[in-house]
Amino acid sequence: MSHSKPLLIPWLRIQIDSKRYPGVQWTNLEQTEFSIPWKHALRQDSSDMDILIFKAWAEGSSNGRVHGDPSVWKRNFRSALRAKGFKLVSDNKNDPANPHKVFRWPDEPTSGANSSAGSQDQDDPDLFEDYGFPIQESQVVPCFDVYLQADSPASQDILQECLKELNIGPEPEGTAGFEPPPEQQQLQNPVVIGGHALPGQQQYPVMSEGAVGEAGLPEQPAHPMEGAVGGACDGQLVEQFLHTITKTSDRDNFKTQFRITVYYRGVKVSEQLVQNEDGIRLVYRPDLIGPVVDHESGLTLVSLPSPGAMLDQTQANLTQRILDKLDGLDVGVSGHVVYGLRRGGETKAFWSFSKFDRNKQPQEISKLQPQPLYQFKDFVRGILDFIDGRDCPPCSLFFCLGEKWPDPDNRPWEKKLIMVVVVLTSMEVLKDMAVGGGASSLQSVELQMSLEEMMEMY
Numbered sequence: 407m408s409h410s411k412p413l414l415i416p417w418l419r420i421q422i423d424s425k426r427y428p429g430v431q432w433t434n435l436e437q438t439e440f441s442i443p444w445k446h447a448l449r450q451d452s453s454d455m456d457i458l459i460f461k462a463w464a465e466g467s468s469n470g471r472v473h474g475d476p477s478v479w480k481r482n483f484r485s486a487l488r489a490k491g492f493k494l495v496s497d498n499k500n501d502p503a504n505p506h507k508v509f510r511w512p513d514e515p516t517s518g519a520n521s522s523a524g525s526q527d528q529d530d531p532d533l534f535e536d537y538g539f540p541i542q543e544s545q546v547v548p549c550f551d552v553y554l555q556a557d558s559p560a561s562q563d564i565l566q567e568c569l570k571e572l573n574i575g576p577e578p579e580g581t582a583g584f585e586p587p588p589e590q591q592q593l594q595n596p597v598v599i600g601g602h603a604l605p606g607q608q609q610y611p612v613m614s615e616g617a618v619g620e621a622g623l624p625e626q627p628a629h630p631m632e633g634a635v636g637g638a639c640d641g642q643l644v645e646q647f648l649h650t651i652t653k654t655s656d657r658d659n660f661k662t663q664f665r666i667t668v669y670y671r672g673v674k675v676s677e678q679l680v681q682n683e684d685g686i687r688l689v690y691r692p693d694l695i696g697p698v699v700d701h702e703s704g705l706t707l708v709s710l711p712s713p714g715a716m717l718d719q720t721q722a723n724l725t726q727r728i729l730d731k732l733d734g735l736d737v738g739v740s741g742h743v744v745y746g747l748r749r750g751g752e753t754k755a756f757w758s759f760s761k762f763d764r765n766k767q768p769q770e771i772s773k774l775q776p777q778p779l780y781q782f783k784d785f786v787r788g789i790l791d792f793i794d795g796r797d798c799p800p801c802s803l804f805f806c807l808g809e810k811w812p813d814p815d816n817r818p819w820e821k822k823l824i825m826v827v828v829v830l831t832s833m834e835v836l837k838d839m840a841v842g843g844g845a846s847s848l849q850s851v852e853l854q855m856s857l858e859e860m861m862e863m864y
Contacts, residue, residue, distance in 0.1 A: 412466045414486050415512070427459045433508055444480075444499040444507045446862075459483070477859065485855045499862075572728065572808045572823075573754035643843040644850040650839065651786075651856075654832040657863060659683075660742045660782040662832035666708055669827070671721055672820030675711050679831070682706040685738025687749070688805070688826060690729040705738055710824070725823045728753050728808035735771065735805065737828050742782040744803070744830065748773040756811035759800040761819040761827070768810035779803060783861045785833055789840060790857055793848045798841055801833035 422430055422440050429443035445456040460479035463486065491512035499505045654661055664680045666688075680686050680697065684704045691709040698707045710732075713725035733751025737744065748755050748771045755771040757779065771777060780803065788799025804811070807824040819825050840848060 411468075414463075414490050417463075417466060421459065421462065427462070428455055429504075429506060430459050438511045439495055439508055440511070441506050441508050443505065444497075445505045446499070481855050481859050482852070485851045488855070489851055572724065573756075573810060641850075643839070643847045644853050647836065647839055647843075647848065648853060648856055651836055651860075654836065655742060655782055655860070658741065660739055660744070660832075662739065662830045664737070665829040665831055665834075667827045667829075668710055669819075669822075669825040670711075670713055670716065670725055671718075671823060672825075678708065680706045680708065683739065685736065685744075686828070688732075688735040688737070688807075690732050703736070703738075705736060710826075721823065728824055732807060735807070736776075737779075737803065737805075738776075740776070743778050744780040745776040746771045746779050746803075746805075747776045753808050756806045756809070758804050758806075758812050759802070761804045761825065763804075763812035764816055765812050766814050766816060768812060768814060770810075771805075780830070785836075786857050786860050789836070789848075790854065792840055793845050793854065795845060798837055799833075801830050801837045803828045803830070 421427060422432060422437075425431065429441060431441055433439045433441050442459060443456050445452050457476045457479060460476060460483045463483050464479040467482070467486075487509060493510040493512075494507060495510050496508040499507060661683050663683065664686050665677070666680065666686065667677045668675050682697075682699065682705065685706070686708050687700060687703065687705040688708050688710060691707065692712055694707060694709040699705070700707055710729060713722045713729070716722035716725070731752040733753075734749035735755050736747040736749060738747075739745075746755075746757060750773055756768050757771055758769060759780075780800075785799050785801075788797075792798045804819070805826040805828065806819075806822050807826065809822050809824075811819075811822065811825075813822075
């Protein structure tokens with residue numbers, strides 16, 4: 407027989423007093439503060455005893471039928487605490503001997519109306535860790551075309567002059583030819599990124615060959631809840647968003663496909679979708695027909711198109727020069743990190759999160775070791791920021807071959823000979839859902855707690 411959902415405050419007091427759950431106990435004589443075991447499921451010493459209180463609340467609040475897994479039980483329990491005004495006093499979840507959290511009993515029962523305010527609880531340090539949110543897009547500014555047309559009498563001289571400005575050619579011995587800005591240096595790790603060992607220039611992580619979309623990656627919704635406001639629509643969007651982000655990332659890997667669009671001097675010359683979740687390698691191989699997977703790295707080879715059909719022969723010659731000296735540019739996924747690696751060659755590669763980037767600090771892709779470009783937890787942090795009223799996080803990477811980017815002189819992306827936009831499609835789906843539904847529709851304690859738990863996991 408079904409029974410009504412218990413009230414959390416009297417229910418929890420009974421559970422603490424019963425001493426049935428190891429580690430669930432009062433921590434002061436006044437019985438205003440209590441301890442809850444808070445052990446990460448991936449710890450070697452984790453056991454079923456660590457989740458008994460979370461499971462008990464899951465059973466009690468769902469008529470005895472337990473839904474989801476232990477991580478869901480823990481998330482729902484924490485959401486319930488915040489909704490009722492419990493305050494986090496001490497966070498010791500990383501204690502090697504006794505991982506736990508201490509909460510303070512609310513002064514008086516509170517209603518669910520405080521649930522959104524609980525998401526701003528400054529007593530919880532989980533909410534305020536520095537995750538290094540990536541650069542946001544800014545507005546484009548006009549600038550002058552620095553290239554001349556091929557019908558000039560001195561076109562060959564112009565070609566040689568332009569070549570001097572391109573970032574191709576041998577690098578000085580002992581240097582990569584460019585010092586990345588401080589924020590980029592902080593991301594670099596020569597051995598491990600995001601808890602996963604990344605490949606060196608000649609060695610690659612173990613990857614499944616030709617992996618293509620059988621893992622059930624999220625698909626773009628036909629109508630991403632446009633204009634949804636209040637009531638059931640908000641709840642439906644939150645549920646759909648949670649389901650989608652869970653399919654996008656598990657405890658081991660971030661899952662995505664890649665949509666690659668190539669522009670020559672601002673004109674789109676090719677676009678294709680690559681379903682290989684391991685990543686892609688940009689090359690210039692006119693002989694390639696259809697998708698080809700490199701057996702050594704597991705990456706799908708994507709050949710840039712020939713510039714031969716361009717009407718402007720000076721532009722075509724410069725573009726061809728860059729392509730001929732390109733050995734390869736890897737954009738791959740390792741764990742929850744999207745990384746980049748230039749595979750030798752004389753053509754340098756630069757990147758940014760925006761084609762309208764105006765920070766004037768070029769960011770070069772290293773050819774010495776894989777370099778982290780985007781971490782999934784940064785995207786999750788960006789979604790939380792969006793819920794709080796800031797900009798939605800990026801889902802695309804912009805690469806410029808042979809020329810510095812972002813441009814030191816603020817020349818626009820349309821003036822670059824070769825720009826390649828790589829869209830991480832899983833992030834794109836989530837971003838479209840968030841923007842389509844609106845930040846207010848995502849203001850759910852359950853969603854915010856889930857996102858924070860993800861960030862703890864990574």
